[in-house]
Amino acid sequence: MAKKVGAVMVIGGGIGGIQASLDLADSGFKVYLVDRKPDIGGAMSQLDKTFPTHDCRLCILSPKLKGCLRFGLGQYSNIELLSYADIEKVEGKAGDFKVTVKKLPRYVITEKCTGCGECLKVCPVEVPSEFEQGLVKRKAIYRPNPQILSFVIDKSICPSDCRECSKVCKPNAIVHEMQEEKVEVNVGAIILSSGFDTLNPHLKKEYGWGIFPNVITGLQFERVMSGTGPYQGQMLRPSDKKPARKIAWIQCVGSRDLKLDGRSYCSSVCCMHATKEAIIAKEGTSGSNITCHIYFMDMRCFGKDFDRYYERARKKCGVEYRRSRVAAVKEDPQTSNLRIRYESEEGELKEEEYDLVVLSLALDPPSGTQEVVQKLGIELNDYGFARADLFSPVQTSKKGIYVCGAVSGPKDIPETVVQASGAAAMASSLLSEVRGKLTEKKHYPPEVDVSDEEPRIGVFVCRCGMNIGGTVDVPRVVELAGSLPAVVYVEENLQTCSQGTQEKMKEAIRKHQLNRVVVACGTVRTHEPLFQETVREAGLNPHLLEIANIREECSWVHMREPERATQKAQELVRMAVAKAALIQPLFAMHSSVIQRALIIGGGLAGMVSALSVADQGFEVHVVEREKNLGGNLKNMHYTLEGKDISNFRDSLTTQVQKHPRIRVYKGAEIQNVGGYVGSYTTTMSQADDGSSPRAVSLEHGVIILATGAQEMKPQEYLYGEDERILTQLELEDMLTQPGAGIKKTKTVVMIQCVGSRDKDRPYCSRVCCSDAVKNALKIRELNSGANIFILYRDMTTYGFKESFYQEARSKGIVFVRYDEYKKPEVKLKDGVLQVEVTDPIIQRPLLFSVDLLVLSCAIVPPKDSPRLAEILKVPVNEDGFFLEAHVKLRPVDFSRRGIFLAGMAHGPKLIDETVAQAQAAAEKACTILSQPEIESETIIVQTNERQCRGCGICASVCPYEAIEIDEETKKARVIEILCQGCGSCSVACPSGALQQAGFTRKELLFMVDAAV
């Protein structure tokens, strides 16, 4: 057998790369995460908020980045970060690659740099800041991202005879002579996740970017809106920093553009991106006075809840949408205002003036893709993105190399996260035999039991160079600390984070028999992992540590008031010591895992996830309600891209049925699910081949929900009253029948959005525009003389599917838009089937006599979803689709641990999207299945049975179903493995029986007392 290496390289440290790395590390692989930039976080870290929920990108990204801060520490000791590094050479083959990585010199020693910023004051050169999209300048020595502390030097502009920064750097962190370094890494698989770039706006000269200061890009507008951006979140325009009162967005700048070479594709994300920016502008402090116009061609709101968001923008927020391609932007040189010339839908030429114009730039393959793919030996598609397989969307043209996110085509955050987990699944399947071979568990000295000891607190106060010491009188803080009860040791340090001080700290803990440690330094959010590691290495439980944040929330924000800052620092230390005297060691609970998955649904999503889990080495039960596997695939024959579905379906079903680790239960219905993550018991009733139903009981550790959705049978447009009226699926079936009557058909009309995007179902069904184009092209192929009309509201052929829309138009298929308030009418008159529709361009009704009327019907969730939701205790959304834990970053998870979601059960989806999501769900399932035991959070809630009265209020407030009332004792019981430690229940409990570990009532009340 060929050699396999249990390590994976992930190229690109954006949200996709981070997700893939975390998943792989969680499932037992060593990971090398490489990024060309000096920081990680990618494009997402530059966004202000994300659509459609307006989550702050930092709030949702930072828990993941927190994982990254821990790279090399504790839980994530198996992820090695190689930032500011380029891929030099790739050799070998799937299972055993050798990659040479060139690490570029940062010229600043990260471990030594305290981020004090003294160097910034003396650096003489300035260039536009990349992070702020050129809206402000940065120095040659700079912080690549405001969220990270340490600096790098941009040598391309750093004058070689200056060296002023070295002179002022107190910790001596700057090394101008630093050299690049080459590292050779051996990995079994490679995941490419290098994201995207945006179009060079100079290519669209007619819009004046770079010439008119008030024409900016969408990403620049993100920085304008951002509270951390150059204008502190005020809607100002660059030319005069005056508030922008009237803003226009121009869509499809470089997308769907036949004039520019290779840019005919749709960038998929810009409709929602512009909508989000407009809503935030309108909802801001001066929002009611801001006018927002969006110039667009089709509104493509195909994602989950996107259409609702668009409706909210239009109807509630007053954002105005104008269907028009803007010809040019001109500037009024007096006012720097901009004039947009456009043609209204009715054909009138109009002009309007704005304060600010935002360009929604096309998404490009990231720069440098050519070189990277050459080194990797993989192919590109016609548009310069990495080529991926339609039926295996994260597989590149080379075995062992996978791709995720926008580098294989424009994508939004959740799709990127889904593909990232999907790519991790493929890599894990390839390397399943060597799982855990290269990961190491760090060993610590045995923990000393201090729970019964009187507290002996050691306080370590950090000067952090001038960062704290420059404002706060540190000796006075030290003096106060020494006077506090239970404090037996106090030390002042210049740099507590430094390796030397860490050793000194461990020494002090041992020598003075400290059993609680307080460190007064920077914020707990970045420093806790480091100091927990230190106390752990000194033989203490990592939770016997308390941090007083005297930098971010004291010295840095009270620089002009040193006396009061010193008093505040003293009080913060007093509070931390008060809590430290009470804290107890905390331990994660362990729970064993039945290493087997249950998959509900045997359609595409269920089959793909079953194979992925089974290929990773775990047993799988697949439960299908019907008599056969295949789901919707049974009624589908070919894809828009012209690929044959029946072969794909047959090979999938055969693989599933023959797989030694998969067992399929057909004709089965879930009755009950008991237990929790790691150990579920499911009962179902099975009636295989017409026999009377029998009860079957299964034990398993995780559940993947893949119950799908289906094409709705319409209630309108005379469906069912005439055999010439079909749905798209029925048409597809007819077109593949031998001797299909289509050859004689003269006129075919298709109506889009039947049952979608209306009052009853305010969502876009995503697949129907592609299906209509697909079937229209098929009809054209079979019958070149047919007249084909597609009546649509917004043609949603996103991504590369746009080219088929263009092909259809070039082949004479006629697209007629209709307005949502003027739906087409279908009549039967003396046996003649007629369709009437008002064309908004000519403002006249059109009348068709048709031989075939095809309805593009909504995708609807199966009827028994609510029943299943209740059994599994997971939520469904207003439309009846299952609701994931987080729409952006946890798209295949439920809040309830151990249950995952894939396919159309989550929302309408095309085949490649379903496959990626099914693989992602499989990967998430395997992160649990790959461990014999799973760990709980350490900060969880503990019950005191004697105080509990069994009222059950706690169980009703818990968002994770983590509390149950014991049937016999009538006492609350916390299921530790499910508890996430929010503490809601501890406050709700009327008898004080529940306490949040690490944040007990007593600890908090003592802190409050110490504070005042």
Place this chain on the structure above:
Amino acid sequence: MGQFEPKIVGFLCNWCSYAGADLAGTSRMQYPPNIRPIRVMCSGSVDSAYILRALLAGADGVLVGGCHPGDCHYVSGNYKARRRITILKEIMKALGLEDERVRIRWISASEGKRYADTVSRMTSDMRELGPNPVARLWWT
């Protein structure tokens, strides 16, 4: 003696408001040093008892900082906090206490400025309101 300097106790949730307060620091935004921040995992875990204890012990104001509606790391803790504080304020009003001494604000991890502004505003409001009489009345 200079002007009256109120003491404010802040309960900040780990995921949003505490992170926002940190960002104010890394961005070097300056605000008055009157607040004593206490980190909690979720605004939904702030017991009214903690707030009352702070007021009784002599704090002049209490700020609870949580994630924006819809953003809660723990699904719905901020809504629980909002309800709880609404009720607490009603009770305070009924007892003749100044309910404006207790505030709940949504501050996200990227809103360093909002945190700095919130603290500045609250400090000047409490300065205007004068010392909290509750502690004096309670203990004498």
